[in-house]
Structure formats: C-alpha cells, structure tokens
Amino acid sequence: MVELVDLRSFVEVVESKGFGRAARRLGMSKSMISRRIARMEADLGARLLSRTTRGISPTEAGLEFKARSERILADLDEAQDVVARQGAGVVGRLRLSAPVSFGARHVTPVLAQMATRHPKLEIDVSYSDRMVDLIGEHFDAAIRIGALKDSSLIARRIAPFRAVLVAGPGYIKRKGRPETPADLANHECLINTGTSGTDWIFRVGKRPISVRPHGRLRTDSSEAIVRWAIDGLGIALMPSFLVSDAIANRALEPLLVEYMRFEGGIHVVRPPGPHIPAKVRALIDALVDAFGGEPVWDGCLMHSKAPVGGRDHR
Numbered sequence: 669m670v671e672l673v674d675l676r677s678f679v680e681v682v683e684s685k686g687f688g689r690a691a692r693r694l695g696m697s698k699s700m701i702s703r704r705i706a707r708m709e710a711d712l713g714a715r716l717l718s719r720t721t722r723g724i725s726p727t728e729a730g731l732e733f734k735a736r737s738e739r740i741l742a743d744l745d746e747a748q749d750v751v752a753r754q755g756a757g758v759v760g761r762l763r764l765s766a767p768v769s770f771g772a773r774h775v776t777p778v779l780a781q782m783a784t785r786h787p788k789l790e791i792d793v794s795y796s797d798r799m800v801d802l803i804g805e806h807f808d809a810a811i812r813i814g815a816l817k818d819s820s821l822i823a824r825r826i827a828p829f830r831a832v833l834v835a836g837p838g839y840i841k842r843k844g845r846p847e848t849p850a851d852l853a854n855h856e857c858l859i860n861t862g863t864s865g866t867d868w869i870f871r872v873g874k875r876p877i878s879v880r881p882h883g884r885l886r887t888d889s890s891e892a893i894v895r896w897a898i899d900g901l902g903i904a905l906m907p908s909f910l911v912s913d914a915i916a917n918r919a920l921e922p923l924l925v926e927y928m929r930f931e932g933g934i935h936v937v938r939p940p941g942p943h944i945p946a947k948v949r950a951l952i953d954a955l956v957d958a959f960g961g962e963p964v965w966d967g968c969l970m971h972s973k974a975p976v977g978g979r980d981h982r
Contacts, residue, residue, distance in 0.1 A: 672744065674708045675737040677701045678716060682726050682734050683806060693792065746943055761790035762947040765800045765810035769890045769910055770934070774965070775811060778958045782950060789947060797862060802939050808948050809938045811955075813907070821937040824952055827959035829932040830908045830966060833868075834920040838900030846903070849879045849927055856902040857881035862888030868905050870927040877927070881905075894920075912965035934959070 680690040680701075687698040694701070709716050716730035726734055748759050766775045772795060779791055794800070794807075802810055802821060813829055835845075839856075846852055849870040857868075859881055870877040883902050887893060890910055897904040897911075898919045904911075914920040936952050938944070 670708055670711060671704075672741070674704050675741060677704050678708065678730075679734055679737050679741065679806075681705065681717070681724065682730065686724055745945060757788060758786040758946050758950045759788040760945070760947050761792055762809075762951060763792045763794075763807045764951065765794045765796065765802070765807050767797050767811060767813055768795050770813060770907070771795045771811065774909060774959070775955075778954050782954050786947075786950060789950070802937065808945065809936055809951055812935050812937055814932045816933075816935060816937070819937075820940045822940055823935045823937045824956075825933045825935050826952070826955045827934040827963045828966070829934050831905055831928065832908050832911060832915075832925075833903060833905050833923040833928065834897055834911050834915065835903045835923055836898050836900040836920055837918070839897075839902060840921060842900070846923060849877050849924060852879050852881065852903065856885075857883035858893045858896050858902040858904040859883050859886040860888065860890060860893055860905075861886050862890070870924065872927065909963070909965040 677690065677694060677696070680694055681687055684690040684693065687701050691698045691701055705717065712733075714729045714733075715727050716733055718725050718727055718730075745760055764775075764779075771793070775793075779793065782789065783791055799812075800807055800810055802808075811826075812823075816823055843855060846855055849868075852868070867878045867880050870879065885896055885901060890906065893904050894906060894910055894914065896902060897906070898914055903923065911920055915922060936955060938948050
C-alpha cells in the first residue's frame, strides 16, 4: 500500500531532480527514499521516474502521479491546520525563503522563538537573495525587501525599510563630509553589485536625484561593505537594519540624512488562496510582533533630522 511518506518522497525527488537533495530536505537517507519509490513503482505497476546518466526525470505517468500526490498532500496539510487550530497548536513543515543578511540577523531569532512555542512545527529555511518561485519551488512564504513586483502573490507588510548613507569616522576625518549628493563624485564609494540598479537615489522635496557612485571596492556581500565602511575605506548606502549597531556604537556615522526621504517596506509574501495555513499565519504574527511599529534597528536614526529611506537592498 502506498503511504503518505512515499508521496512526499516522490514529490521531493521530482522537485529536487535527484535523490541526494530530496534526502537532505526530508531528513532521510538516499537509500531509504530509493527503496520507497522502487516499492511504490512495483505496487503501481508503472515507472514513475526515468533514471539516466544525466539525472532523474518523471515519466508521463510520473507527472500525472505527482500532480495528484500534491493535491492529496495539500488536502492533508489543510486538514491538519483545521484540527491544529481547534487544539491551539501548529503542526507540519514551514518552508521559508529569506534574504541572507536580513534573514540571518533578524529573522533567525524569530524562528527560534516559533520553534520553542510550537514544538510540533518543522522549519526549513533557505537563506538566499535569489527571487525564488514560491509556487514552483513549494515554499510556504518568502520575505521580500523593497518594491514588490506585480504578481498573484499575497503580501503582508511587516516593517518599514529605510536605507542610510554611512561612513566611518576615520574616512570622514581624512576625506571630509559630503554636504550634497553631488559631492559624492569626489568621494570613494563602496558599491554593492548584488542590489538592483546601479544609481543611488536621493530626494530634494519630491524630486528624485540620481547619483552614479564610483569607487574601487565592489562586492555582492552587504556584510563585506559594512566591514569596509567601518574600516574607513569609503561611503556606503546600506539598509538601516545592517548598520544600526555600528551607528549606535559610533563605528559609522549617517550622512546626507536630509536628502534621504523615500521609504519602502519589508513584506511576507505567500501563494494565493483563501486558506492561510496555520503555520504561515503563525509566521506572519511572529514577524509582526517582532518588527511592527518602529523596528528596533531604526532606533539609531531617531536623532536624525529627517526620515531615512532608499531602494531595494535584498
């Protein structure tokens, strides 16, 4: 008889395009998953997977079986949610995608609290700045920072997003403090190649000012840029959630605050549908409780003359 764990194993192998990654995601051995699927194929009297030297792919029968397996597993998850809500518990596996820097610093502690609060909940997090396909890759939710692209996904804003221009005291002592965005042409800028766009955007009133930063240090790592800025190597435009501690202990100083008036948002997005799984609702509630209102990381900006903001830094 086909078991539910067999269905999950099969769906995960197809999604992962192999036994190794599926085994890691499910916490099972490759040999166990292989035996389960082989037994299931024997019971069904049909090949579900084509195995070649180039990898694994579903047969025509496998594609049909996968679609129906996903429907069964989704119905089971929804049934578990209904029962769990009646028992005031959260069960199942939560698959979440979160950006690397924000996720590691701020989301991880929230997930730790969730794991303690809901001992029957499994949490599987992918820390990546890649824009994942929630539906195609079977994520329950993702955290997105900055402007959201038009899509069918349902979004919930959990916190404001602000960027701040910063430099270390050593750099300011050597090079001086820029008074206007135009002055940045005479400064060494630390450039994040991993963010969308290349220009830094400032504002005078409602009018945007675009500045193309120049500098000899470039990286796709936000953490590296923060380190370089603290070491006095240049000026950086960074999310406040990454530099708040450094500003608070005076390792970095905010610059051009009056020119940075735009504010974006930090959102949780989920696949469409009227039913919100209990595990996703618990995630959203936990994040709103932790970050709602004025986030703790923006306390460093309260002394500034104007609100600070900027563009997407995932």
